[in-house]
Amino acid sequence: MSPLGVGTRESWSALLAGKSGIGLNTRFDVTDYPAKIAGQVEGFEAADYFERKELKKTDYHIQYSMAAAGFALADSGFEIDGGNAERVGVAIGSGIGGLTTLEQTHSRVMERGPSRISPFFIPSLAVNLAAGHVSIRYGARGPNTAPSTACTTGLHAVGDAFRMIQHGYADTMIAGGAEGVVTPLGVGGFCAMKALSTRNDEPERASRPWDRDRDGFVLGEGAGIMILEELEQARARGADIYAEISGYGMSADAHHISAPHPEGLGAESVMNRALADAERTPEEVDYINAHGTSTPLGDIAEVRAIKRVFGEHAYKLAVSSTKSATGHLLGAAGGLETGFVCLAIRDQVMPATLNLENPGEDCDLDFVPLEAREGKLDVAVNNAFGFGGTNGALILERYT
Numbered sequence: 001m002s003p004l005g006v007g008t009r010e011s012w013s014a015l016l017a018g019k020s021g022i023g024l025n026t027r028f029d030v031t032d033y034p035a036k037i038a039g040q041v042e043g044f045e046a047a048d049y050f051e052r053k054e055l056k057k058t059d060y061h062i063q064y065s066m067a068a069a070g071f072a073l074a075d076s077g078f079e080i081d082g083g084n085a086e087r088v089g090v091a092i093g094s095g096i097g098g099l100t101t102l103e104q105t106h107s108r109v110m111e112r113g114p115s116r117i118s119p120f121f122i123p124s125l126a127v128n129l130a131a132g133h134v135s136i137r138y139g140a141r142g143p144n145t146a147p148s149t150a151c152t153t154g155l156h157a158v159g160d161a162f163r164m165i166q167h168g169y170a171d172t173m174i175a176g177g178a179e180g181v182v183t184p185l186g187v188g189g190f191c192a193m194k195a196l197s198t199r200n201d202e203p204e205r206a207s208r209p210w211d212r213d214r215d216g217f218v219l220g221e222g223a224g225i226m227i228l229e230e231l232e233q234a235r236a237r238g239a240d241i242y243a244e245i246s247g248y249g250m251s252a253d254a255h256h257i258s259a260p261h262p263e264g265l266g267a268e269s270v271m272n273r274a275l276a277d278a279e280r281t282p283e284e285v286d287y288i289n290a291h292g293t294s295t296p297l298g299d300i301a302e303v304r305a306i307k308r309v310f311g312e313h314a315y316k317l318a319v320s321s322t323k324s325a326t327g328h329l330l331g332a333a334g335g336l337e338t339g340f341v342c343l344a345i346r347d348q349v350m351p352a353t354l355n356l357e358n359p360g361e362d363c364d365l366d367f368v369p370l371e372a373r374e375g376k377l378d379v380a381v382n383n384a385f386g387f388g389g390t391n392g393a394l395i396l397e398r399y400t
Contacts, residue, residue, distance in 0.1 A: 001068040001178075002222040002336055003039030003326050008071060011336075012343050015325055015351050016372045020204035022218050022327050027182050035196035037203040038182045039220030039327030057120040058133065059098030060180020064223035064332070065130035066137060069174050073138065076227040076239065078172060080139050089142030089170040090131045091161040092178060092225065093153040095331025095386070098125035099181040130178050142170040148331065150386030151291075153177045154224055155334025159248035159392055161228050171230045176335030178223035187219060193258065197294065207328075208355035209292035209321040210299050210363040217293040220327030224336030242342040243380075244399040247278025253389025260298050260385060264305030267291075270391040271309045271381060278395035280379060282310040285317055287350050287380045289341045292321025293328050296360075302383065303363055318375070320368040324354035334384040338394060341382045345398050349374050 001007075003021025004014040014021070024030075025038040041064065046055055049067045058066070069092070073080075080088050101124040108116045123129050128146035135144050143164050147156045154177025161173035190196045197216040199206035207218045234241055251273060253266035260267070275282060290302055307314045322340050329336055344350055349372055356369040382394045 001041055001044065001064045002329070003041060003220050006041065006043050008075065008339070012340070015322060015340065016349060018352055018354060018371060020325050020354060022203045022206060024203060025182060025187065028184050030187070033187055034191045034198050035187060036200040037197070037206055037218055038187070039218055039329070040182055041222050056118070057124055059101045059124045060221065061094040061097060061178040062124065062130045062133050064180055065092050065178040065225060066133055068176070068178070068223040068225040069134045069138070072174065072225045072227050078227055078229065078239070084171070085139050085141040087142055087171040088140040089144060089161070089164060089173045090135045090140050091143070091145045091147070091157040091164070091173055091175040092131040092134060093147040093149070093157045093331055094127045094130060094178050095148060095150050095153045096179065096181050096186070097127040099183050099186050101125050103183055103185055134174055140174060149390045150388060151328065151330050151333055152384040152386035152390045152392045153331035153334060154336065155338060155382065155384035155392040155394060156250070158226065158228070158335060158338050159250070159394055162245045162248050165228060165230050171233050173228045174225060175228055176223060176225035177332040179330045179332040180221045181330065182219055182221050190219060195295065205355050207294045207324045209290070209294045209324055209353055210303070210359055210367055211356050212358045212360040214294045214296060214299065214360065217295055217323065218327035220329040221332070222329050222336060223332050224339045226335070226339055226342065241399045243345040243396045245394060246397050247274040247280065247395030249273030249277060249393045251391045253391065255389050258387050260301040261389070262297070262301055264301035266389055266391045267302050267305035267383065267385060268308050270393045271305065271383065274381065274393035274395050280395060283313045285310070285379050285381055286377045287317060287344065288319045289337050289380065289382045290319050290321050291383045291385045292323055292353070294323065298385070300360070300362060303365060306365065314365055317366070318350045318368050318373070319365050320351055320353045322351050334392065337384070338382050341380050341396050345377050345380060345396060348377050350377060
């Protein structure tokens with residue numbers, strides 16, 4: 001569920017075609033906002049997926065999660081029933097949660113008093129209710145958790161789900177992240193931090209990781225949810241396996257609440273941990289789906305980390321940022337991008353970094369500029385970094 005389309009086929013085909021999901025923000029009046037653009041989910045009619053009474057109980061992050069989880073389950077062919085429900089868990093997080101509900105309820109209270117607060121206010125606001133609703137709708141009675149680690153949320157959810165299966169707590173996990181904060185406070189808060197691109201006259205060209213003219217990220221929304229399954233169970237039922245997760249790493253910068261360590265020390269550490277967990281050498285990696293948000297500080301810090309981890313091999317592998325097409329989905333980014341990496345491995349194609357016309361200083365790696373590229377893709381790294389210096393990395397491999 002992304003700014004590129006509703007559903008996997010639509011989003012993936014648009015990404016490979018080099019389309020951008022970024023346009024003018026039409027959610028509210030942006031006249032007084034420095035950033036007037038966003039990556040919005042278009043064509044999603046919540047009423048097509050939910051009963052009317054459900055809509056009153058759910059903010060965007062919940063609606064996107066439930067719809068995307070439905071897509072994932074249908075694609076997997078996996079059915080939850082009385083025989084396996086106890087072994088099926090949910091790990092779906094959000095970086096911020098129900099900000100639309102918070103804003104609207106606050107306005108209502110200020111205008112009409114506390115008696116106008118809906119009994120569904122807190123359940124719609126809470127980060128963990130996406131995982132809760134998915135569990136309730138599909139009857140998943142195993143582990144139920146909702147990480148909230150800023151922009152690393154979605155990747156941490158997938159990594160944590162991987163660990164739960166690995167350690168025997170579940171056989172199947174519905175995992176990923178969701179976000180829906182293209183709101184006055186969401187946009188205004190990031191504008192106040194001067195974190196967002198203000199290339200308002202060229203929305204499709206605003207997200208430009210590693211380009212010398214990058215000026216901040218573009219706020220996006222959506223969800224990326226996938227089905228993780230214990231390998232022997234998946235093989236026994238003839239599942240269509242897109243990729244295998246072999247390694248997971250976590251680390252902290254211990255540096256600043258919003259800026260990355262300038263040398264990317266946390267990013268370096270987390271990639272090394274993930275590689276060690278997968279028992280892979282740097283030279284075995286073919287592709288990195290980078291965090292690559294299009295911020296001046298973040299992009300170069302990640303490049304420095306990649307160069308230290310991979311050495312000379314850094315110039316032989318491919319690195320790209322799909323945020324150039326979707327914008328930055330915050331807590332949903334890691335889930336969506338892990339899904340993109342799985343599809344890249346399946347199709348043996350590396351998505352492009354759009355808008356990379358003039359690489360910035362020291363940004364001299366193979367960033368797959370402008371057009372997607374076919375090529376050998378057996379081992380991939382997916383990176384995600386978040387405010388507070390929280391980092392995550394996954395190693396995904398071609399299953400043979």
